[in-house]
Amino acid sequence: MSKDYKSAEIGFDPENWDDFRKMGHKVFDEMVDSMESLGDRATWTPIPDHSIEKLKQPLSNDPRDYGDVYEDFKTHVMPYSNGNTSPRYWGWVNGAGTPEGILSGLLMNTMHTPNILHQHAGLWVELQVIEWLKDIVKYPATASGILTSGGSMANYTGLAAARRDKIGLTARRDGMTGHDVRGYTVYSSSETHYSVAKAWDALGLGYDNSRAIPVDDDYQMDIDALNAAIASDKVRGYIPIAVVGTLMTVNTGAIDPMNAIADVAEAEDLWFHVDACIGCALGASKKHKGLMAGVERADSFAADLHKWFSQPYEVGFCLVNPGHKLEETFSFDANYITNLPGTLSDTHVKFSDRGLELSRGFRALPTWISLQTRGTDQFGDMIDQNIEQSQYLVGLVKDADDMELLAPAPYNIVNFRYAPKDENGVITNANLNEVNRQILTKLQRTGIAAPSSSTMDGKFSIRMCNVNQRTRRADFDTLVNAVREFGKELIAE
């Protein structure tokens, strides 16, 4: 920037685009290099203290070169991600990303469009992505939808529609003022993701009015218990308005009995919402799409694309059937967003009328590109592969006399632990929770692998969730061998 810049008008574009281009090529090459060598590196490396110190520096008023800041990024930020792009990352439910996603970031940020209420190509791209997704997840054509920042926002969006539909416009207009009831309740299994209760809280309905229904031995919602809870609430002056079924729970991948839940919803006049943040991807699989039976009966459907569909963060979606119920939930008017025919504001759809947000990134673009370049079948094959690989791990655990499964693992989530036994098959260590906690810590801190954990029936479990397009079968041999090695060491100590 020239010294006398104050005498001229300023802007943020470079004086010389060629310099920018050169820097861009360098950055791109180095990012591709880092992706190429991913498998050779530790899955996770904890961020060292000196990097944390570096990141805590106050902001200086002196501009730094982009190249300098980029070097800081490479030294102090990039190496210390949570590792979910690695082949042996199986924590929580995090997708591993795609190469086309890297390019989409560039296209998206060059176009730099806020996908709001304008007449522009981004509107049509998002609308079409929603149509494709409806088709993939076998949801009725009469639905409308919106891409959200993720599953939590998708659950919120669907449950907001439940509130609008079952309580009525007054819930939007007056909040809870004047409602002479003990509470409006929503039902979901005790294995439900906490974003459902959080949404009920955010909607002003109170998270204690989100009821956790017990599950059976397969971690699926117990329908008798659901009916009993509804009956008891009605007697006590609560008004049941919604029920949530989960298509693959976080802990074990359980699928609630969707048709039975839909029957209860019909009989009790409840809104039926499906949380398919993990299971939505089953729709792409020819082999497993049957597991989605019943979700087409839901009034709303929440899903994630940055999980099993490997899309760049942040993207999920919510569908509501019939579509007008979504717009009834979120539409608002203001003089600065009036539709003027023939102008930029002339749109038949305003996404701000389908969700909470106004300015939104062009999050439809990466999915629009990825779905086309891969085709639904390739996603389906990946789902099948991840399930088969996980069943390979189940087999390794079952065959090992020093390990055990801690929950049914029918699909891609496996809970297991190291549990050595004596010749009579009796577990020899009384402190397996602590041993397995330490095994997990070692797996992560050595960078060998990154499963996460859960507790099944009071037993600490190593929890493996495979939504990873980079995982190969042999990675599970590595995992099981490391668990055994660390377990033996820890018990010997």
Ligand SMILES: *Cc1c(COP(=O)(O)O)cnc(C)c1O
């Ligand atoms: C991940 C997840 C969510 C929340 O989704 P985010 O994208 O993390 O907000 C909700 N429900 C289930 C079942 C999930 O697995």
